[in-house]
Amino acid sequence: MDNDLELAIKNTDDLKRVDQESKDPLLAQDETKLDLDSNHTYRLNSKGLVSKELIKDDMMLVVGLGWSLCDSHDNTKLETNKALRKKKLAHPEPAELAAIIHGLNQAWKLGVKNIQFFCDDSKILAYVTRKATPNESIVAELLEKVFLLQTEFTSCQALAAVNRDDINSVIKLAKDAIASQTRWCEGDTEYESCPVCYDYVSPNDKFEVSGCFHRICVTCMREPFSSEQILRGNTAICPYPDCENDLVPEDCRDFADANASTIMIQRKKEKAIPVKYRVYCPNPSCSFLMSDLDLVRNNPRQSEERKCTECGLTFCKKCHVPWHYKKTCDEFKKSESYLKSDAALLESYVKTEGCKKCPQCQHIVQHGGGCVQMTCRCKHEFCYTCGAACKNKKLTCDCSRSGK
Structure with missing residues (x-):
């Protein structure tokens, strides 16, 4: 040697x-x-x-x-x-x-x-x-x-x-x-440097991010998980400089904003299901997200009837109400039961407030002024006036871009 x-x-x-x-x-x-x-x-x-x-x-x-x-x-x-x-x-x-x-x-x-x-x-x-x-x-x-x-x-x-x-x-x-190498002792107290805020903290007050393994102080780790940022649509990523590693909400529950964590977990689940297959339970106390591909496999009749895998409610995917036995969707929408339903109240609210539903995911969007070309949170782009889908980020209809 x-x-x-x-x-x-x-x-x-x-x-x-x-x-x-x-x-x-x-x-x-x-x-x-x-x-x-x-x-x-x-x-x-x-x-x-x-x-x-x-x-x-x-x-x-x-x-x-x-x-x-x-x-x-x-x-x-x-x-x-x-x-x-x-x-x-x-x-x-x-x-x-x-x-x-x-x-x-x-x-x-x-x-x-x-x-x-x-x-x-x-x-x-x-x-x-x-x-x-x-x-x-x-x-x-x-x-x-x-x-x-x-x-x-x-x-x-x-x-x-x-x-x-x-x-x-x-x-x-x-x-x-x-x-x-960032750890040292002063007397009987052990410290580490935080690479984000440069503060000296106890090693027990640091969190190691899954995937990239960066060790960040808990105070800095809370920032990406603030409800304010998440509600603005921001993705929670590791706060280490220039790192783009996604944070795992389930790992961060001990210090993250509880509401933000819930939203992040829901969005992570939504992201895993293609938009056209997302189905939400109409039960207000449930609202469980499911993949329609899984629901259809358990429904050999191929109708609009679905059953929530969380609360067990049988509902109509199209009308988004409890299942209307022996009635078609058109017949049900003319009935008194529908007019009193939450779905009808929501439809009425949408029309009264001048809102629209995204043609792809049915999420309610509201025009804040300016160009009528809209981008939903599901990334679908469409004309707010007529609902026509955009192509290559351009309107495909004859509607005025100003909406006038």
């Missing part, structure tokens, strides 16, 4: 343990007891990430490395991570290669003879399979160390990553390593 593997392997002065209570297998070989078969082919997943973090009052580039070793039956043998503060590694490609180097080196020291390592970055895969040559000297230097490590194994093969769960797990390990 080349003693010159000080870069990202031997130079432990720049390494920070993520969990101070645990032993790093690389640094404490004698205490690591792993049941490994020298004839078995193991799989290595790794990830190197770079992040600009506020550590006390200084902005620093931190490299987070995460890797996991498992057998061909997906039994995880080892998961570990490290953080580095080496400026020449603080770029995406060097960070990725440093993670591979650490993972291969650790597998070799644990006695693994046959290994496959996976890359989710196509450029890195091209480098390690010698299909491309890097231009940057630091990348070339690290690549040579990967090639050198490969010779230490009986077999060592680089492959494209295909299992997203495996990649997400090592991404989280790398993110955890980065997060560990």
